[in-house]
Amino acid sequence: MPQVSARISQELYNKCIQNYGNITIAINTGLDELFKQSENKMNSSENRMNSNENGNGGLKAIIEEKDARIEDFKKQTYSLDNQLRTKDDQIEKLNENMHKQAVHIQTLIQEISQLNVKLIPENTENKKPWWKFW
Numbered sequence: 001m002p003q004v005s006a007r008i009s010q011e012l013y014n015k016c017i018q019n020y021g022n023i024t025i026a027i028n029t030g031l032d033e034l035f036k037q038s039e040n041k042m043n044s045s046e047n048r049m050n051s052n053e054n055g056n057g058g059l060k061a062i063i064e065e066k067d068a069r070i071e072d073f074k075k076q077t078y079s080l081d082n083q084l085r086t087k088d089d090q091i092e093k094l095n096e097n098m099h100k101q102a103v104h105i106q107t108l109i110q111e112i113s114q115l116n117v118k119l120i121p122e123n124t125e126n127k128k129p130w131w132k133f134w
Contacts, residue, residue: 004027
């Protein structure tokens with residue numbers, strides 16, 4: 001009998017031991033289920049191919065389904081494009097507002113500096129230089 005070696009997470013190992021009691025039983029059960037699923041998929045694809053061979057009705061249905069999906073994708077793309085345009089407009093408006101605010105703040109700073117110049121009294125006294133103290 002061949003031997004299998006694999007690395008799995010501790011969590012997965014604990015689940016296998018808890019549910020199956022032995023890792024060998026868990027691996028065998030999992031592989032059996034995997035092959036059953038792949039056989040079911042193969043059988044369903046063979047059934048579709050057989051139904052297509054029996055008439056073009058199946059092929060037409062597949063084409064119609066494909067066309068419907070393409071239309072759905074087009075609608076989704078159109079919707080996303082509209083959302084992007086809306087966001088671009090919002091970002092543009094925010095940038096304009098930010099620019100206006102920056103200009104307004106700059107104007108306020110200039111006005112404040114002019115007021116400060118008016119409020120600071122001019123030094124009308126003649127002060128002597130510090131080295132002429134007598």
